[in-house]
Amino acid sequence: MKLRSFFSVLAVGAIGLLLTAVGGFFWLTSQSPLNLLHGGVKTNPTAAIFVPKQAPIMVSMQVNPERLEAFRQLAARPVYRRQARAELKQFEQSLLAIIDADLDYRRDIQPWLGDEITLAVTSLDFDRNRENATQPGYLLALTAKDPKRAREFLQLFYSKQALSETSDLVLEKYKGVNLFYKRPLVQMEPSGDDFNQSQMFTTLTSAIVGDRFVLFANHPKVLRSAINTVQAANLSLENEPVYQQTLQSLSEPRIGLSFVNLPALTAWIANQPVPVQDTLQGSETLAFALSLDLQGLVAQTALVGAEPGTQSQQPTLCEPVAALQYIPAKSAFAIAGTDLNQLWNRLQTGVASDETLKPLLEKSLASLRSRWGIQLPEDVFSWVQAEYALSMLPRPDRENPDWIFVAGKLDNSTAQVSIEHLDTVAKQQGMSVGFLSLGEHKLTAWTKLTTSAQVAASRQAEAELTQPLLKLEAQVQGVHTTVGDYEIFASSIAAMDQALKGRLNSLLKSEQFQSAIASLPEQNDGYFYLDWKRSEALLKRQLPIVRVAQLVGKPLFDHLQSLSLSSYGIDKGIRRSKLFLRLDTTEQV
Numbered sequence: 001m002k003l004r005s006f007f008s009v010l011a012v013g014a015i016g017l018l019l020t021a022v023g024g025f026f027w028l029t030s031q032s033p034l035n036l037l038h039g040g041v042k043t044n045p046t047a048a049i050f051v052p053k054q055a056p057i058m059v060s061m062q063v064n065p066e067r068l069e070a071f072r073q074l075a076a077r078p079v080y081r082r083q084a085r086a087e088l089k090q091f092e093q094s095l096l097a098i099i100d101a102d103l104d105y106r107r108d109i110q111p112w113l114g115d116e117i118t119l120a121v122t123s124l125d126f127d128r129n130r131e132n133a134t135q136p137g138y139l140l141a142l143t144a145k146d147p148k149r150a151r152e153f154l155q156l157f158y159s160k161q162a163l164s165e166t167s168d169l170v171l172e173k174y175k176g177v178n179l180f181y182k183r184p185l186v187q188m189e190p191s192g193d194d195f196n197q198s199q200m201f202t203t204l205t206s207a208i209v210g211d212r213f214v215l216f217a218n219h220p221k222v223l224r225s226a227i228n229t230v231q232a233a234n235l236s237l238e239n240e241p242v243y244q245q246t247l248q249s250l251s252e253p254r255i256g257l258s259f260v261n262l263p264a265l266t267a268w269i270a271n272q273p274v275p276v277q278d279t280l281q282g283s284e285t286l287a288f289a290l291s292l293d294l295q296g297l298v299a300q301t302a303l304v305g306a307e308p309g310t311q312s313q314q315p316t317l318c319e320p321v322a323a324l325q326y327i328p329a330k331s332a333f334a335i336a337g338t339d340l341n342q343l344w345n346r347l348q349t350g351v352a353s354d355e356t357l358k359p360l361l362e363k364s365l366a367s368l369r370s371r372w373g374i375q376l377p378e379d380v381f382s383w384v385q386a387e388y389a390l391s392m393l394p395r396p397d398r399e400n401p402d403w404i405f406v407a408g409k410l411d412n413s414t415a416q417v418s419i420e421h422l423d424t425v426a427k428q429q430g431m432s433v434g435f436l437s438l439g440e441h442k443l444t445a446w447t448k449l450t451t452s453a454q455v456a457a458s459r460q461a462e463a464e465l466t467q468p469l470l471k472l473e474a475q476v477q478g479v480h481t482t483v484g485d486y487e488i489f490a491s492s493i494a495a496m497d498q499a500l501k502g503r504l505n506s507l508l509k510s511e512q513f514q515s516a517i518a519s520l521p522e523q524n525d526g527y528f529y530l531d532w533k534r535s536e537a538l539l540k541r542q543l544p545i546v547r548v549a550q551l552v553g554k555p556l557f558d559h560l561q562s563l564s565l566s567s568y569g570i571d572k573g574i575r576r577s578k579l580f581l582r583l584d585t586t587e588q589v
């Protein structure tokens with residue numbers, strides 16, 4: 001893989017970065033002996049001294065791949081050791097792609113590589129030139145356990161590059177540090193000490209700093225900025241109080257860590273300017289501390305700044321949400337919690353001052369209002385103050401999935417008025433509101449009348465109907481019914497039937513779901529659950545970034561079974577959560 005291709009992959013965003021840095025080796029260690037499963041480090045990434053505090057994202061792996069490989073080989077049965085080696089090779093190649101595809105990991109990198117690999121997006125536009133496209137700056141920092149071997153590696157690497165007929169080797173002394181990079185011999189149009197736009201993603205730059213770090217960047221400017229950052233302590237992420245406060249809350253041993261500046265990352269994804277800030281105080285940041293579990297990977301998270309003014313908040317639940325009894329076990333994903341109205345108010349408050357997220361949220365609400373005529377905050381969120389659960393069910397007979405929404409009614413009279421209002425809105429949208437029976441339950445159905453000719457035309461766009469049929473058909477757009485203290489909504493009669501029968505085969509009784517939440521805190525604020533196998537096809541259709549992330553983190557996705565997330569309150573202004581990736585453990589010995 002060429003350097004240009006690698007940086008293109010990185011540009012997909014936080015998911016790509018996270019999977020590139022740590023995804024490839026997590027599967028290699030998911031079945032390691034208990035001393036690794038319960039081990040790891042509590043120290044912070046040392047390379048944070050090179051990363052500026054406004055950096056959108058930094059990802060660190062804090063365990064040497066050689067150590068991980070040894071544990072994997074001990075744990076794997078002989079029949080699976082070839083697969084384990086292949087997965088390790090894939091991780092090695094992703095690391096080498098940053099430097100040069102012609103290198104050999106075991107010969108050139110392994111002899112001197114230490115226990116930390118840090119990858120960061122240091123800037124969204126390192127040249128700050130508005131006349132060209134934005135040029136993100138990428139920095140890779142490797143610790144060296146053998147500085148002499150590391151220097152020999154760089155000397156040999158660049159001596160080979162010097163023999164190339166297409167580039168000129170440059171040795172630049174910058175503030176006491178030797179920078180090495182290749183300068184193309186063609187189309188050289190330097191401006192000052194910098195290069196033109198055509199050279200920005202082809203100028204791999206490296207240096208050894210302090211006999212400990214080997215640095216690589218995608219342009220000399222990026223590496224110069226990293227050196228400036230480490231020499232001016234107030235510029236680095238390492239000395240940012242919010243960063244230190246966030247990491248102090250992640251007390252469990254870990255094998256990797258990621259720190260995200262949410263406004264900067266959102267600006268990158270939305271292709272907008274980064275908010276100017278001298279400190280992270282008052283900004284939203286998110287940190288992941290990654291550790292191993294017997295069945296997969298656990299990420300302890302800390303979110304700062306999302307709920308200003310709230311210093312302490314206890315979890316609202318001490319057992320799984322009872323509304324999940326109406327969610328079928330074969331759901332592709334499910335969300336469950338309590339007091340949807342409060343959740344909406346927190347979300348609205350959190351994005352009110354965010355000029356990037358606020359327009360996206362408003363656009364989403366406007367789209368729903370335009371399509372369905374529903375004001376979600378007033379018509380739905382306002383009365384759902386008890387338990388709720390939302391589920392998506394894949395439909396093999398059609399592209400779009402079914403949905404089930406279960407809402408607990410805290411105030412039955414208020415809820416009933418709101419539900420009747422939804423029926424009125426359905427009528428205003430041209431639908432008929434009627435009743436039908438499903439077993440012992442009476443359903444309210446929203447239907448739309450159409451002729452069979454219109455139905456045929458919608459199913460066969462290229463077919464020519466010479467004899468239009470006038471037979472009327474009723475297409476069900478949605479149904480709802482009352483069961484005890486819950487109102488259940490579904491997108492089809494078939495989905496409603498599954499919800500009403502779900503108590504016999506519900507998500508709550510699913511062994512897979514119970515395994516997915518086993519590593520999460522019992523006291524929490526609800527769950528987000530994703531069955532990867534059932535949701536994979538839909539996610540790849542709706543979110544193209546998932547395809548890229550799956551390609552970059554193939555070893556992880558090959559073994560991924562489910563993803564579950566739970567929040568468990570606020571402590572000292574930091575919202576705490578846990579994310580659990582359950583992996584296939586059929587190879588475990």
